[in-house]
Amino acid sequence: MDGYEPMQTMEEDDHGPVIKISQADSVRVKFELSNADISFANSLRRVMLAEIPTIAIDLVEIEENSTVLADEFIAHRLGLIPLNAEGVEHLLYSRDCDCDEYCEHCSVKLTLHAKCTTEENMKVFARDLIPSGDRINQVLGSPVISDPDGQGSLLMKLRQGQEIKLECIAKKGIAKEHSKWAPSAAIGFEYDPHNKLHHLDMWYEKDVKSEWPPSEYAHLEEPPREDEPFNYDAVPSHFYFNVETAGNLPPDVIIAEGINVLQKKLAGLIHELSEEGKDGDYDGPRSPEFNGGGDGWGQDQGYTTPGYGAGGNQSAWGGQGGTTPYGQTPYGGSGGWGQ
Amino acid sequence: MAPKSKTQKETPEEVVASEADVAMTEPPTSHQPAVEDEDASMKDGDPFDDEEGQNAEDEDEDEEEEQQRVKLLPGSTPTAASFEFLEEGHTLGNALRYIIMKNPDVEFCAYAIPHPSEAKMNIRIQTYEGTTAVQALEKGLKDLQDLSDVVTEKFKASREEFAARMSA
Numbered sequence: 371m372d373g374y375e376p377m378q379t380m381e382e383d384d385h386g387p388v389i390k391i392s393q394a395d396s397v398r399v400k401f402e403l404s405n406a407d408i409s410f411a412n413s414l415r416r417v418m419l420a421e422i423p424t425i426a427i428d429l430v431e432i433e434e435n436s437t438v439l440a441d442e443f444i445a446h447r448l449g450l451i452p453l454n455a456e457g458v459e460h461l462l463y464s465r466d467c468d469c470d471e472y473c474e475h476c477s478v479k480l481t482l483h484a485k486c487t488t489e490e491n492m493k494v495f496a497r498d499l500i501p502s503g504d505r506i507n508q509v510l511g512s513p514v515i516s517d518p519d520g521q522g523s524l525l526m527k528l529r530q531g532q533e534i535k536l537e538c539i540a541k542k543g544i545a546k547e548h549s550k551w552a553p554s555a556a557i558g559f560e561y562d563p564h565n566k567l568h569h570l571d572m573w574y575e576k577d578v579k580s581e582w583p584p585s586e587y588a589h590l591e592e593p594p595r596e597d598e599p600f601n602y603d604a605v606p607s608h609f610y611f612n613v614e615t616a617g618n619l620p621p622d623v624i625i626a627e628g629i630n631v632l633q634k635k636l637a638g639l640i641h642e643l644s645e646e647g648k649d650g651d652y653d654g655p656r657s658p659e660f661n662g663g664g665d666g667w668g669q670d671q672g673y674t675t676p677g678y679g680a681g682g683n684q685s686a687w688g689g690q691g692g693t694t695p696y697g698q699t700p701y702g703g704s705g706g707w708g709q
Numbered sequence: 710m711a712p713k714s715k716t717q718k719e720t721p722e723e724v725v726a727s728e729a730d731v732a733m734t735e736p737p738t739s740h741q742p743a744v745e746d747e748d749a750s751m752k753d754g755d756p757f758d759d760e761e762g763q764n765a766e767d768e769d770e771d772e773e774e775e776q777q778r779v780k781l782l783p784g785s786t787p788t789a790a791s792f793e794f795l796e797e798g799h800t801l802g803n804a805l806r807y808i809i810m811k812n813p814d815v816e817f818c819a820y821a822i823p824h825p826s827e828a829k830m831n832i833r834i835q836t837y838e839g840t841t842a843v844q845a846l847e848k849g850l851k852d853l854q855d856l857s858d859v860v861t862e863k864f865k866a867s868r869e870e871f872a873a874r875m876s877a
C-alpha cells in the first residue's frame with residue numbers, strides 16, 4: 371500500500387481513498403470518491419461503462435414477420451432490450467465455448483410469437499419474450515421488467531392479421547463490443563463543481579450565473595472567493611459518481627464488478643510478466659542483459675514505423691539527443707515526449 | 710497481422726506435437742479436422758513441408774487464446790524501456806501511468822495510444838539506478854491492484870453503513 375500518498379489538498383483521512391454514499395436504491399448509487407487521483411476515478415468510470423460482461427440478444431431467427439417493421443429493424447430493437455444478467459459469470463462467451471455456434475453453456479434462447487386477431491391494435495412488449503431451454507439459473511436472460519404494469523419495453527405494434535414469430539439467441543458480451551451489453555443506463559461523473567481548476571470554458575451568452583446553474587454537488591465544496599488567485603498546483607480530488615442501472619445488474623454490483631474487471635486485467639498482466647521472466651520468451655519484456663543484447667528485442671520486421679525508429683537507439687524515445695527540437699534533456703536521451 | 714518470424718515458432722511447435730500424442734484417445738476439441746492418421750509417420754520426423762503448414766494453423770489458434778499482451782519495444786535499455794500493451798487503452802494506461810509515477814525510483818513515465826484505430830497502448834518508463842523499468846511496471850500493476858482492493862473494501866463498508874443508516 372505504499373506508493374500513493376494523498377494529494378496536496380487532502381484534508382481528510384490520509385490513508386488512501388475515501389468513499390461516501392449519498393443515495394443508494396435498486397436503480398442508482400450516488401457516491402463521492404475522494405483522496406484518489408482523477409486517472410483512477412476515470413478508469414473506474416470507463417470500466418463500468420464498457421467492460422462489465424452482461425447478456426444481450428445477438429442472433430435473431432425470424433420465422434414469420436408480417437408486421438410493418440423490417441426484420442433487421444426488429445432484430446436491432448431486440449438487441450437493445452435489457453436482459454437480467456444475474457449469474458452471467460457462469461455463462462461462457464460463445465467464442466470460448468466448445469459448441470459450433472451456441473448452446474446452453476454460452477447462450478439463452480428466447481422466443482416471441484404474437485398475432486393480432488382483434489380489430490384493435492396489439493402491443494408486443496418485452497415480457498412476451500419467453501426464455502426457453504436449459505438455463506444457468508431461473509433469471510439469467512429474462513427481459514428486465516421494472517414498470518408498474520409489468521410489461522417491459524414496447525417492442526412493436528401489430529394490426530389485425532399481422533403476426534410475428536421469432537427466436538432470439540442471447541449471448542454474453544461487453545459494451546466495448548456493442549453498447550447493448552452496457553450494464554449502466556448512465557454514469558454521472560463530475561468533479562470541481564465550482565470550476566476552480568478551469569477545466570471547463572463555461573461559455574455563456576449573457577449571464578454566466580443564470581446560464582450555468584450550480585451543480586447538485588456545489589454545496590459540498592467551498593466556492594472560490596471573489597479575489598481568489600488561480601491555484602496552478604491544484605488537482606481534482608473529489609469525484610461524484612452517479613451509477614444508474616439499465617436493470618440487468620443492480621447498481622452495487624456494477625461498481626463491484628467494475629473494480630473486479632480492472633483487477634482481472636491487472637492480474638492477467640502481472641501473470642504474463644512473471645511467466646515471461648521464467649521461460650525464455652524472445653520478445654518478452656526482460657532486461658537486455660539476459661538476452662545477449664540486440665536481437666530478441668522485438669523482431670526486425672514490423673517495427674519500421676518512423677515513430678519508433680527502425681532499430682535500437684535511433685528510436686524517437688531513446689536515441690541520441692539533438693535531432694529533435696527539444697534537444698538534449700537532463701535525462702540523457704532526446705526527450706521525444708518533450709518532458 | 711504480420712507474419713511471425715521463424716524463431717518464434719520453434720518452441721510452440723514441439724508443444725503442439727506432444728500434446729497431440731497424449732490426447733490421441735479423445736477426439737480433438739477444436740474444429741480442425743483430425744489429420745494425425747493421415748501422415749502419422751511424419752510425427753517422428755522433423756517438422757517439414759505440409760506439417761509445417763498444419764502446425765502453423767494449430768498454433769494460430771493457440772495464439773488467439775494466449776496472445777502475448779505486453780511487449781518490449783526496440784531501443785529499450787534496463788532503466789529506460791517502452792512497452793506495448795495489446796487490447797488496452799486509456800482505462801489501464803492513465804491509471805498505470807499515475808501509479809508508476811508515484812514510485813520514487815521512477816524518473817519518468819508516460820503513456821500513449823499511437824493510433825486510435827489500433828488497440829495498442831504504449832508505456833514509457835525511465836527509472837533511476839537500482840531498479841529496472843520492468844520492475845517498475847510490475848510494481849505499478851501490483852500497486853494498482855492494491856488500490857483497487859482498498860476501493861472495493863471502502864465501497865463495501867460505506868454501502869453497509871449507508872444501509873444501516875437508512876434502516877435506522
Ligand SMILES: [Zn+2]
Nearest residue numbers: 467469473476
Ligand atoms: Zn456453447
